[in-house]
Amino acid sequence: MLPKIKLTVFLFFLSSSFVFSQNNKLDSLFYTLDKSSDNTSEIEILKQIATEISSSAIDSIELIAGNIFKFSEKDNDNLLLSKLHFTIAYTYFLKKDWVMAIKKFLSAQSYIKKNENLELESELLEYMGYAYSKIGLRNKAIFFYESSIEIEKDSLKMGLRYQKLGFFIAMDLLEKLKVREVLDTDLSIINNSQEIKNTLNFLKTALxxxxxxxxxxxxxxxxxxIAIIHLLTGNNDKAWDYFQQSLQLNIKRKDTRDIANSYGNLAETAFRMGKHDKSIALWQKSFDYLKNIDDPFMKADHYKGLARVYYAKKDFTKTLFYIEKSIEIEQNYSLDEPLAK
Structure with a gap:
């Protein structure tokens, strides 16, 4: 737990800053942090503090925290230093300044290791893995995700990280396939690679x-x-089975958006299996749910899916019709602005 006297000093510097002077929520968070005796709840509070300050100038919090670093370093208080470094690093993370986030997380890690705070270190390693993935350093991303899993004691958190690791590798594979324009003959080579087998093992462990x-x-x-991995590697039958499992779960949960997405996934799989009429029926089924959802870009993607099927059937009139509907949506909305209500 953060020492109360140093927490008070930190809060004094924080509250005296113009940037944070009106933030009552920060006062409340620091008070809660001061009273906390549980590592897990402390981590969540630190992340909430970072969320509050992430909308402000990062230089301000670094300047303020620098005063506490001086107090803490004199007393060799690695516990406080580790949490301050983590908070600053997570602030950069929220701002999507991935390079600075990594730099600050590395600084925090050196202090966290001295305190043997495995819960905080596990969180830190996961965020580093994500940050490395965002700047394209794939092997480092995988390394830090795996390192996070190795020291995590909570089985559910471990499962979530296995899933995130598997998803990251799946999306990386998708980008590779787009760049290389992989032919069907290449898929068997990718499918039998050790990396794909390892990724499926990660995901099955998560499941x-x-x-x-x-x-x-x-x-x-x-x-x-798992279904996406199978779809990308040409195992359409297996992809179908897993997408079906997901659909049944979404129907049970009555999640309209996810049901629409599941039907879209099945429609794409049917298309890849050469079952064009079945694909069209599934795309249409997805629109039964999409009409109740305010997600124009999802609708645009589904229109494109329908257009691909009709193009394969050489029905160019309907191909053009659905392409135009997709373009109309994309012209009416900007990805950089909030969706119109």
Whole structure:
């Protein structure tokens, strides 16, 4: 737990700053942090503090925290230093300044290791993995995700990280396939690679943990990502089975958006299997749910899916019709602005 006298000093510097002087929520968070005796709740409070300050100038919090670093370093208080460094690093993380976030997380890690705070270190390693993935350093991202899993004691958190690792590798594979324009003959080579086998093992482990913990979100995400891997590697029948499992779970949860997405995934799979009429029926089924959802870009993507099927059937009139509907949506909305209500 953060020493009360130093917390008071930190709060004094923070509250005296013009940037944070009107932030009553920060006062409340620091008070809660001061009273906390549980590592897990402290981590969440630190992240909430970072969220509050992330909308302000980062230089201000670094300047203020620098005063506390001086107090802490004199007393060799690694516990306080580790949490301050973590808070600053997570602030950069929220601002999507990935390079600075990594730099600050590395600084925090050196102090966290001295305190043997595995919970905080596990969180830190996960965020570093994500940050490395965002700047394209794939191997480092995988390394830090795996390192996070190795020291995590909470089985559900472990499962979530296995799923995130599997999803990251799946999306990386998708980008590679787009760049290389991989032919069907290449898919068997990719499918039999050790990396794909390892990724599927990660995801199946996540699925087992999700089932054991009755965590529907983890189960659903694992089903979907396993299906995506199979779809990308040409195992359409297996992809179909996993997408079906995800659909049944979404129907049970009555999640309209996810049901629409599941039907879209099945429609794409049917298309890749050469079952064009079935694909059209599934795309249309997805629109039964999409009409109740305010997500124009999802609708645009589904129109494109329908257009691809009709193009394969050489029905160019309907191909053009659905392409135009997709373009109309994309012209009416900007990805950089909030969706119109």
């Amino acid at each position: 087992a943990i999700g089932i054991n913990n009755k965590n529907q979100q983890l189960i659903k995400s694992s089903y979907n990502t």
